[in-house]
Amino acid sequence: MPETPLSLLNRVFGYPAFRGEQAAIVDTVVAGDDALVLMPTGGGKSLCYQIPALLREGCAVVVSPLIALMQDQVAALQELGIAAAFLNSSLDGATAARVERDFVSGQLKLLYVAPERLLTPRFQSLLAEARIALFAIDEAHCVSQWGHDFRPEYLGLSALHERFPEVPRIALTATADAATRAEILQRLDLGAARVFVASFDRPNIRYRIAEKTEPRRQLLDFLAEHTGEAGIVYCSTRKKVEETADALKQAGLTALPYHGGMDNDTRRRHQEKFLREEGVVMVATLAFGMGIDKPDVRFVAHLDLPRSVEGYYQETGRAGRDGEPAEAWMAWGLQDVVTQRRFIDEGEAGDAHKRIGHAKLDALVGLCEAASCRRVALLSYFGEASQPCGNCDVCLNPPTLWDGTEAAQKLLSTVYRTGQRFGAGHVIDVLLGKTTEKIDRFGHSQLSVFGIGASQTDKVWRAVLRQLVVRGLLEVDHSAYGALKLTQAAKPVLKGEETVMLRAIEARPARKKSRLAP
Ligand code: ADP
Ligand code: ZN
Numbered sequence: 327m328p329e330t331p332l333s334l335l336n337r338v339f340g341y342p343a344f345r346g347e348q349a350a351i352v353d354t355v356v357a358g359d360d361a362l363v364l365m366p367t368g369g370g371k372s373l374c375y376q377i378p379a380l381l382r383e384g385c386a387v388v389v390s391p392l393i394a395l396m397q398d399q400v401a402a403l404q405e406l407g408i409a410a411a412f413l414n415s416s417l418d419g420a421t422a423a424r425v426e427r428d429f430v431s432g433q434l435k436l437l438y439v440a441p442e443r444l445l446t447p448r449f450q451s452l453l454a455e456a457r458i459a460l461f462a463i464d465e466a467h468c469v470s471q472w473g474h475d476f477r478p479e480y481l482g483l484s485a486l487h488e489r490f491p492e493v494p495r496i497a498l499t500a501t502a503d504a505a506t507r508a509e510i511l512q513r514l515d516l517g518a519a520r521v522f523v524a525s526f527d528r529p530n531i532r533y534r535i536a537e538k539t540e541p542r543r544q545l546l547d548f549l550a551e552h553t554g555e556a557g558i559v560y561c562s563t564r565k566k567v568e569e570t571a572d573a574l575k576q577a578g579l580t581a582l583p584y585h586g587g588m589d590n591d592t593r594r595r596h597q598e599k600f601l602r603e604e605g606v607v608m609v610a611t612l613a614f615g616m617g618i619d620k621p622d623v624r625f626v627a628h629l630d631l632p633r634s635v636e637g638y639y640q641e642t643g644r645a646g647r648d649g650e651p652a653e654a655w656m657a658w659g660l661q662d663v664v665t666q667r668r669f670i671d672e673g674e675a676g677d678a679h680k681r682i683g684h685a686k687l688d689a690l691v692g693l694c695e696a697a698s699c700r701r702v703a704l705l706s707y708f709g710e711a712s713q714p715c716g717n718c719d720v721c722l723n724p725p726t727l728w729d730g731t732e733a734a735q736k737l738l739s740t741v742y743r744t745g746q747r748f749g750a751g752h753v754i755d756v757l758l759g760k761t762t763e764k765i766d767r768f769g770h771s772q773l774s775v776f777g778i779g780a781s782q783t784d785k786v787w788r789a790v791l792r793q794l795v796v797r798g799l800l801e802v803d804h805s806a807y808g809a810l811k812l813t814q815a816a817k818p819v820l821k822g823e824e825t826v827m828l829r830a831i832e833a834r835p836a837r838k839k840s841r842l843a844p
Contacts, residue, residue, distance in 0.1 A: 331377050345370050347522045352377045355496050360519035363498045366526045368647040371498045375462035384457035385434045389441050390464040396438040412438035430455045441479035458493045466497035470509045484515040501636050526708045530646045533700040534719040538659035548655050554605040557625035571609040584610040621648035628656035634686040635707045658694050660792040664802050691796045730828030733790050740775040741810045749808040754787045789831040
């Protein structure tokens, strides 16, 4: 009996059935056609090229940027009795030479290579000698120059198609927004590929996004709901990673820092501990996580905003890969948005890149401000329609909205009357009708807006201001010490042509942690 994809899945991998679109993807590649596979982490991308590799003649060449993951995969394949090997910088010369020989002489079914190795003249000549079953390009979003995993070597991968037009290619990624997808198709020259998009929903992850008030306290409260569980706390800077890890240790937690500024040995030690021991909290920058395959991560916390919705999805996606309930928690504030806008504006990138950066940030802020289901908002960003999930903070605890039109008008008028030259603190002082040295100096107690907001608290005004900034009615001018300025979007509100619904800020009683419904 000749082998079929299903018989291989049963016999070699020990699984009874394909999941989702795996069977169709396998058929496409076995037939010699190109495929682009967008599937969330844990969805089962590897089988999509491993089974065609076994069914087609020759050796599959798998391009992967992650050395650690390569080694794990190869070890797992060898365990199953499959002739697999990898070539990367971790091998000594003799071993590498042996792998190369096996490759050329047709002893291998799968060869994993790092992209920089693949493009060397030496490897290119090996490719000419060997018989190639297919090219698999893993983590294909690394070709996207707008993404934060960009690898310049990935741009060279389109050459594979030029040299070996008859060899099918399968590109795989867990990053699925339309822009990245288009970029992958274009840059890898995959125009004729069949595109497979799996559902990106991770139903066992509960999403919670809180307003940042006392971040340290809020984080500790969140972690108290996850005592003894393993998880990741993401921070945006190395310094904050160190400080947060220290604070968690002092609070009695098993916390370890991880960031790109630490030496390799320490990093590896911390990573090992996180993987092998129970209940370790890894406090990390983005340097940690890509390719970390730990199924029982019970939570991912963000103390700072990620850079985009994709980033948020990728990072939170490291929780609950075993399918058991897990939580994604984030605290964010206006300052995060302001800082990131400044990063984008002050960056070296060209205008087009900056515009994309701002649009991506806007989308993320939209998710944070969402007054309806977070999951619906998240999935719709990836072009996927869904129903309110019942397993996010908004579904479980809908925010109270109030008509903030009048408050918005008062605040916008105050910004305008004070000349669009002052920051949040002064504008709110004028609204509240305070007497300060600055108000005296500028004669602002003479303005018609002085004290028009006295019936509300400072805290309410800060919340209103934050929401107006994140919605783009006000902007913060970094070149003028954080002065607030009106945007075009403020006009219809000031003219009374548009209502502004705002989220109420009063703290609601914390809910008891409820388990997922079956
Ligand atoms: P990804 O690369 O998409 O993150 P993997 O290929 O690592 O996901 O697969 C995730 C897990 O799911 C692995 O443990 C894999 O063995 C398992 N898996 C994949 N496909 C199937 C299937 N059809 N049946 C059962 N388990 C599967
Ligand atoms: Zn929901």
